[in-house]
Amino acid sequence: MTAPAPAADAARRRTPPAPPARARRRLPFSAWHLLLAPLSLGFALPLVWLVLSSVMTNAEINRFPPSLWPSGVDLGGYDYVLGNAMFPRWFANSSVVAVTAVLSNLVLGSLGGYAFARMRFAGSRLVLGLMLATMVIPFQLTMIPTFLVMKELGLIDTLGALIVPSLVTPFAVFLFRQFFLALPRELEEAAWIDGCSRLRVLYSVVLPLARPALATVAVLTFLTTWNDLTWPLIAINHDTQYTLQLGLTTFQGQHHNRWSAIMAGNVITVLPVLVAFLFAQKTFIQSLTSSGLKG
Amino acid sequence: MPPRPRADHRTGPGRTGPERAPRRTPSRTPRPLTLNPRHDGPGHRHPSAPTPRRPRTLAGRTRRENATAWAFISPSVLIILGLSIVPVVWSLLLSFRADDLVTPGRWVGLDNYRALVRDPGFRTAVENTLVYAGLYVPLSLAGGLVLALALNRRIRLIDLYRTLIFVPFVISAAAQGVLFFFILDPQFGVANSLLHHLGVSRQGFLSDPGQALYLLVAISLWSGVGFCVVVYLAALQDVPQELIESARLDGANRLRVLWHIKLPSLMPVTVFLLLWELITALQVFDLIYVTTKGGPLGSTTVIVYFVWEQAFQMFTAGYGAAAAYVLAAALLVTGTALRLYRRRRPGAAPDGAVR
Numbered sequence: 001m002t003a004p005a006p007a008a009d010a011a012r013r014r015t016p017p018a019p020p021a022r023a024r025r026r027l028p029f030s031a032w033h034l035l036l037a038p039l040s041l042g043f044a045l046p047l048v049w050l051v052l053s054s055v056m057t058n059a060e061i062n063r064f065p066p067s068l069w070p071s072g073v074d075l076g077g078y079d080y081v082l083g084n085a086m087f088p089r090w091f092a093n094s095s096v097v098a099v100t101a102v103l104s105n106l107v108l109g110s111l112g113g114y115a116f117a118r119m120r121f122a123g124s125r126l127v128l129g130l131m132l133a134t135m136v137i138p139f140q141l142t143m144i145p146t147f148l149v150m151k152e153l154g155l156i157d158t159l160g161a162l163i164v165p166s167l168v169t170p171f172a173v174f175l176f177r178q179f180f181l182a183l184p185r186e187l188e189e190a191a192w193i194d195g196c197s198r199l200r201v202l203y204s205v206v207l208p209l210a211r212p213a214l215a216t217v218a219v220l221t222f223l224t225t226w227n228d229l230t231w232p233l234i235a236i237n238h239d240t241q242y243t244l245q246l247g248l249t250t251f252q253g254q255h256h257n258r259w260s261a262i263m264a265g266n267v268i269t270v271l272p273v274l275v276a277f278l279f280a281q282k283t284f285i286q287s288l289t290s291s292g293l294k295g
Numbered sequence: 296m297p298p299r300p301r302a303d304h305r306t307g308p309g310r311t312g313p314e315r316a317p318r319r320t321p322s323r324t325p326r327p328l329t330l331n332p333r334h335d336g337p338g339h340r341h342p343s344a345p346t347p348r349r350p351r352t353l354a355g356r357t358r359r360e361n362a363t364a365w366a367f368i369s370p371s372v373l374i375i376l377g378l379s380i381v382p383v384v385w386s387l388l389l390s391f392r393a394d395d396l397v398t399p400g401r402w403v404g405l406d407n408y409r410a411l412v413r414d415p416g417f418r419t420a421v422e423n424t425l426v427y428a429g430l431y432v433p434l435s436l437a438g439g440l441v442l443a444l445a446l447n448r449r450i451r452l453i454d455l456y457r458t459l460i461f462v463p464f465v466i467s468a469a470a471q472g473v474l475f476f477f478i479l480d481p482q483f484g485v486a487n488s489l490l491h492h493l494g495v496s497r498q499g500f501l502s503d504p505g506q507a508l509y510l511l512v513a514i515s516l517w518s519g520v521g522f523c524v525v526v527y528l529a530a531l532q533d534v535p536q537e538l539i540e541s542a543r544l545d546g547a548n549r550l551r552v553l554w555h556i557k558l559p560s561l562m563p564v565t566v567f568l569l570l571w572e573l574i575t576a577l578q579v580f581d582l583i584y585v586t587t588k589g590g591p592l593g594s595t596t597v598i599v600y601f602v603w604e605q606a607f608q609m610f611t612a613g614y615g616a617a618a619a620y621v622l623a624a625a626l627l628v629t630g631t632a633l634r635l636y637r638r639r640r641p642g643a644a645p646d647g648a649v650r
Contacts, residue, residue: 029450029451030448030450030451032445032448032450033450033452035445036445036446036452036453036456037452037456039442039445039456039460040455040456040457040459040460041459043459043460043462043463043517043521044459044462046463046474046475046478046517047462047463047466047474049474049478049485050474053477053485061483062483063483066483066484066485066488068485068488108370108371108374109371111367111368111370111371112367112368112370112371112372114367115363115364115365115367115368116368119360119363119364119367120360120364121360121361121364121365122361124364127368127372127376130376130380131371131372131375131376134375134376134379134380136626136627136630137379137383137623138574138577138578138619138622138623138626139578140578140580140598140599140602140603140619140622140623141382141383141386141619141620141622141623142378142379142382142383142386143382143602143603143606143619144382144386144389144396144602144606144612144615144616144619145381145382145383145385145386145389145616146378146382147396147606147607148385148396149377149378149381149382149385164374164378165374165378167370167374168370168371168374168375169375170371170375173368173371173375198363198367199363223465226467227465227466227467227468227469228467228581229467229468229469229581229584229585230580230581230584230603233584234603234607245467245469245470245581246469248469248470248473249469249472249473249584249585252473252476252585257483259477259483262473262477263474263477266470266473266474269467269469269470270466270467270470273465273466273467274462274465274466277462277465278458281458284465285461285525285529288522288525288526289525289526289528289529
């Protein structure tokens, strides 16, 4: 495709090679659209159907073959879910758990991460090693005794049982530590010299610089706590304490043919994550890939 | 000790000192340049006896540093270690007991493990898990790679395409399960409706023991492949552009660039994704709980579902804990093997340049 003459190369190597393919195109747009457009729409289709069916009437859904497009926007499903079922309560429960987990991971994770990154103290290496080791323990191994621990603490069937285990994760501590290690020390030293305590240094100098780490921990903590089903399923029995995921699952089991209401509840369940994702897409993706590539 | 002396050197004499040991700094840096007009007044300084005091201050500072550090980490230590080390040991003890979590149990030694080996239900769960992981892991990696290569170009709407392919990843497994249970409902589901329009007869889908597990793999791929895509896309940005350009100039075509430069650079990320997706696949639970509850006829009972059922439905927690330990051992072995593999070939590719 390119000229074989090596002498000419040296000069050309500096300039970015203009892709010759572009000149050959006949289509007014890249041929890749023909592949990517249907493919990506295919990925979105189940979610489109989720929204469409949530505004259909049950009569439209409960027939064979069901309609593929709503005849109008019917909010009966949303009415039912918000009025008769406990979705507002579950939404509040999920929010309490997720927001507490996010805030606490930011505070405790940055405190721990800062100590491990900047301070020398007895036992630091041992404790850090142990914490890292716990990251590979699968949840299934710990879920039965964690249930027993929560029962001992009298937290089973309360939101506390959901909050306590998610207060801080080794991931948050480790991510903050890695981030702080990469920050130059000089910035903090200036503050020490002015007589600031460690805590002041952390909150007024280090954390304002650590926005990417804060965002990553916040995003991933929110995503995992909001979306979790396994642990609420084990720790919660009474429907006043359900999270949205557990409530949606139970609601589906109890209302077999109220599909539009189930889908309305499903929309409510995924909406916060979806909105957060669409508004902070870059942060989401950077969080996931950075945590991934370091792993 | 360690940060302080370096600080003295680096921040320069003019700004050193007054924080914790204002007295010793001036004597240690005798250069005349030390004087800084806006520095604190001389009233603060104690030029006397700098050297003999140092060890004591140091010890005091170390003690104070220790206390502060432990105050910083103790909440995390308490929660993380308390809710992992304790349960891991407890779980091991449980696995040697017959325990229903309510009444006091009794010690049964290795009986739970012996029973597991003979339990056809557990064997089915292991087989189902292996089939699920054996399909999900390679397909998610291959699909993610192909999609990432296709999406790795600057054309209009590319951000939209990327978003649409990734968005299912943020949907919870419970929501996915409820949605696909509806879509795949044999009677009222839209899937059968579409097949009907195409002239295909009605399918049982998740109620068909022959199809359910494969459909669950497909649902997981729908949501899970986006993660592989974004990780591969990020890694593709890191493939050194000069390498590609010079290969192109040397006459390599696209396919050879892909094969000899891009794919080798993606090796480390691929090993990471392999490990990640394997762990995800071996631990699948939520989706199955919501859609099939392990059925029909046990065709989608996976190991975690088995553990959960034993512990919290059948109240044979000791037995469930033993099954969990078998799963954990499997995860540990695969994880260690992959890690060793990765460590053994640190530079399998031009990846030294990648990061």
